[in-house]
Amino acid sequence: MPGSSDAGELLTIKIFCAPGDGSNSQHEGLRAYVEPFVILLILFLNAAVGVWQESRSEAALEALKELQGEHAKVIREGKM
Numbered sequence: 400m401p402g403s404s405d406a407g408e409l410l411t412i413k414i415f416c417a418p419g420d421g422s423n424s425q426h427e428g429l430r431a432y433v434e435p436f437v438i439l440l441i442l443f444l445n446a447a448v449g450v451w452q453e454s455r456s457e458a459a460l461e462a463l464k465e466l467q468g469e470h471a472k473v474i475r476e477g478k479m
Contacts, residue, residue: 472479
């Protein structure tokens with residue numbers, strides 16, 4: 400694809416060359432990688448906790464179903 404390597408080089412330059420002095424640009428460049436990593440980590444942890452909670456709730460539901468009686472006696476109009 401023509402021009403795609405130019406776009407890739409430009410993106411690389413923009414990522415590694417943040418505006419400001421040298422010490423600030425290194426800090427902001429690092430932040431550009433840390434923040435998305437933290438967000439992805441939180442998303443994966445949230446998904447893992449969701450799966451764990453769902454499996455626990457399914458187990459609890461099965462335990463409640465075992466406690467539930469299969470037959471019941473009903474009194475209607477004073478008669479069983």
